[in-house]
Amino acid sequence: MLTQANTYQPSSFKHVSYLWDDAKAAALEGDEVGLLIYRSNLLGADLRLTNYGGGNTSCKVTSPDPLTGDPTEVMWVKGSGGDIGTLKKSGLAALYLNRLHALKKRYRGLAFEDEMVELFNYCIYDLNSKAPSIDTPLHAFLPFKHVDHLHPDAAIAIAAAKDGKRITQELFNGQIGWVDWQRPGFDLGLQLEQCLADNPGIRGIMLGSHGLFTWGDTAYESYVNTLEVIERCAEYLEDNFGKNRPVFGGAIRQSLPAENRTAQAAALAPVLRGLCSGHTRMIGHFTDDERVLEFTNSADLDRLAPLGTSCPDHFLRTKISPLVLDLPADIDLSDSGAIKAGLEPAFAAYRAMYAEYYESCKHPNSPAMRDPNPVVILWPGVGMFTFAKDKQTARVAAEFYINAINVMKGAEAVSEYTSLPRQEAFDIEYWLLEEAKLQRMPKPKPLSGKIALVTGSAGGIGKAIARKFANEGACVIINDMDADRLSSADAEFKAQYGRDTHTTALLDVTSADAIQKAFEKAALAFGGVDIVVNCAGLSISKPIEEHTEKDWDLLYDVLVKGQFLVTQYGVAIMRKQNLGGDVLNIVSKNALVSGPNNAGYGSAKAAQMHLSRLNAAELGKDRIRVNVVNPDAVIADSKIWAGEWAEGRAKAYGVSVEELPAYYAKRTLLNEVILPDDIANACFAYVGGLLDKSTGNVLNVDGGVAMAFVR
Known part of the structure; x- marks a missing residue:
């Protein structure tokens, strides 16, 4: 039976993680707020101690009053929102402790709980700190220098048990107090204060159905006290699993493999x-x-x-x-x-x-x-x-x-x-x-709630489209047939957007099996798909006498068959959802313009464009829009332009490879170089909400090539 603090050695914890590093803590000596943040991050790193965004922590320090210079006690506590696992000083609220206690004179009872939250603002010490949360008085009315309020599963299991109060009393030999369930607020803070007055010397308080309060005179004492109480709760549960009856009454069905x-x-x-x-x-x-x-x-x-x-x-x-x-x-x-x-x-x-x-x-x-x-x-x-x-x-x-x-x-x-x-x-x-x-939550971005699969999105135009969609709130499935390129894009998106904006899939658009697996990954990661962008491609530029059958088949397999198969699988998911959707096909100016040394690529692009029209005609009844973006000469970050295609086009136009960007820009009406972001912006124009009643359209993004005007 646990009767006092420090019963456990750091190495003996089994159900919680002891993460305290003496060297890191020593570097923060004298900085109680720094130690509060350190302790909070350790506690938040273990989901067995508290869930994401749950719980709050605090410390009380003596600081000079900015007006008088006199010493005054200030409480630093996690502010409204945020997560203790990633807490920084900017996420803390700093309040005058004496003013918080003075609010007791203003409190008019449970019916007026909510008005107290506004009064917390009159207690703020650091004007740059986070807005105070509803739990502020729960920390303020406990006299300890460091306080932890967490939602550990093991403690809540006891707090939510029919006999929770009795179990808590017996398990901790009276060292953990009990306060019945009540919605967080000012009155609950007063109840914690009263529980401590009625039970001097206790090391924590269990909140019925809610969570746990623990504390200490130092950050370390509070940390260890918290771990020990939760460890004891978890041990008690483990000792009782299956003791009187099978867990959850036993299994009555089996899981699939x-x-x-x-x-x-x-x-x-x-x-x-x-x-x-x-x-x-x-x-x-x-x-x-x-x-x-x-x-x-x-x-x-x-x-x-x-x-x-x-x-x-x-x-x-x-x-x-x-x-x-x-x-x-x-x-x-x-x-x-x-x-x-x-x-x-x-x-x-x-x-x-x-x-x-x-x-x-x-x-x-x-x-x-x-x-x-x-x-x-x-x-x-x-x-x-x-x-x-x-x-x-x-x-x-x-x-x-x-x-x-x-x-x-x-x-x-x-x-x-x-x-x-x-x-x-x-x-x-x-x-x-x-x-x-x-x-007060920010207005949703235009693509919030949307899921986009952009083929060939580990680089070039595809990555620009995926990034644009992510910036506008969409979840994206990054894919490529090049594993190294995909890994690099994955790292880039994780660094920019975190873990929840994208997933990745190796995808060869000529393989029905690979396409199916990519869409299955989209369904598992996000629930389905709303936007399919056929962007994966390659280019081969040769005179007709040099064009091989292998070249021809490869172009048509990737550009035409790939677009067909990806669209087919994407549409099947969109129909399951019955939410409509968008198919965007990144085609080319070459679908409309006849140029030299371009029989295979140009004809495949023309097939892509007409396939888009056919799909638009067929899928309108499903509220699935099919539209085309026609780029031209997008050279930046493009694998296409890194190889023989650039050499072939340069040869066809009688210029050097280095001169190609300027050559392409000069032949346009606007004399502009076209970048991947320009194509991404065109795609967003289609799916951002303003063109929801448009399908079967072609949008040229080529700087103005008169020969490519749609007639």
Whole structure:
């Protein structure tokens, strides 16, 4: 039984990660705010300690009052939003501690909780600091120099258990206090203060259904205290898993093999995305994490899933409850129309449930009902899908629901899981302060919620298009048949956009199998596809007598067959989604202009253009637009111009390779060099929202070549 701090040695932690580095901490000696940030980053690096964006940390220091110069106590605490794992000083709020305590005289009771948040602004010490969060008084009213408030699964499992208070008392021999569930705010801070007064000498406080508060007189003491309490909770749960009954009542179904799971998920994801996108176009995420499979395959799934989550941080991101698919894991998904028709009643029932929840719990001043579609969709035997406005939100929702699964597993092992009452859940979800936070969010970018696969996007025009789309909010599938080039583009996009904007796929557009795998990757990573850009290409410039049959076949395979196959696979996914879509074909001025030494390339480009017209005529009924961008002489960052093509064109026009850019510019009406970004901008013009009623069009981006005017 844990009876005092420092029971564990750094090497003995099994369920949490001890990451403290004495040398790094020593370099911060005397800088309590620096040590707060260091401690916070360590805690946030372990998802077993707290989920992304969850929890907050603080320290209290003595600093000179900027007006009087007199010493005053200042609290630095994580501000509104942000994540402790990546916390920097700019993410902290700094407030006068005495002013925060003075607010007790202004507090008028639970009915007036929200007005206190505005008053926090009158307590700000550092005018450049982050806006204070609702949890500010919870830290202010605890007298310790360093305080951690986290949402560890192991602690919440006990906090959400029916007998959580008793278990906490017995497990920690009275050294951890208990405060019943209450929405975060000023009053909860007063309750923490009272709990400490009633239980002097305790080392932490468990918040019913919510999380854990721990503390210390130094950053290190607080860090170790936090780890030890969570470690003890995790040990207790582990000792009880399967002790009285099988975990989640035992498995009643088996998972498909891993390869089959991903194939089934990729096939179904676009159908689910379409069903979830009636209100807002969603981005998806899929995981077949073993914890998800253990839960979805269990006897307790039907009992526990409808209960929803307990911790408000989990709930805010996963909604009132998940949708569980009544669909055999190995079902034949080839007839997507029949599958969709079979699923529609389940989605309709979920929306009706959500509407009833809203109507029965709303207040006179509640915000309007939000999107009634599910965020979390569980498919027993296969895995979990999550859908949200962007990839990061969808991925984090999945992480939070896995947190919720861990909590349910632990609570059921030691007692009985209890979720937030529906009214309490509603009051969190539709909290006016949360609504105000949503209203302050930046306006979505034009391509937010869109997914684009751009062939040949590891360099040149393709990479410029992918980058433009990413800048405008889209998720992109970067691909190329050159693995080294693809790896370089992947690193570049990760550095610029992080982990959630793109995925990669090796893709040879002449291979139907490679194309299928690339679109499956798009479905698994993001839920489907909305924009297909056929940009992959090559050029061969030879006189007719030198042109070989191999040259001819290669040009037509890449340019014409490749465009056909990629479009065919992309359209199949768009039809599953029933959200419409865009196909953009990067063709060429050569589709319209007859030039020397260009029989194979020019005729293939003409075929690409007419194939685009044919597709536009056929796909209009599906609200899929097909349009063409015709570049000319885009030399920068192009593999085409790095080889024999440039030599061939230079020879055809009687100039040197070095003179080609100037030659091409001078022959245009605008006397302009055409860059990859110019083509990317033209593509965005088609898909950015202003040309939604245009299809079958050709947009020349060539500086003005009169011979290429469309007649």
